[in-house]
Amino acid sequence: xxxxxxxxxxxxxxxxxxxxxxxEDNQKGPEQDETDRFYQLVxxxxxxxxxxxxxxxxxxxxxxxxxxxx
Numbered sequence: 001x002x003x004x005x006x007x008x009x010x011x012x013x014x015x016x017x018x019x020x021x022x023x024e025d026n027q028k029g030p031e032q033d034e035t036d037r038f039y040q041l042v043x044x045x046x047x048x049x050x051x052x053x054x055x056x057x058x059x060x061x062x063x064x065x066x067x068x069x070x
Contacts, residue, residue, distance in 0.1 A: 030038075044060065047053035 045053065045056060047056055
């Protein structure tokens with residue numbers, strides 16, 4: 001008969017602390033290594049005009065075709 005006595009259920013786990021930590025991290029912005037990687041990829045493509053961009057893309061294509069053994 002004691003088995004039938006209602007027991008309160010433990011409180012459901014809350015993600016409030018985790019959410020707060022994640023929000024604080026997001027407010028700080030991207031981490032340095034993420035920003036560095038982005039600029040390493042994008043910086044070679046930065047150009048002041050269309051002709052400069054075309055030259056840079058042609059150079060990247062030339063280098064990639066040489067490196068791939070084509």
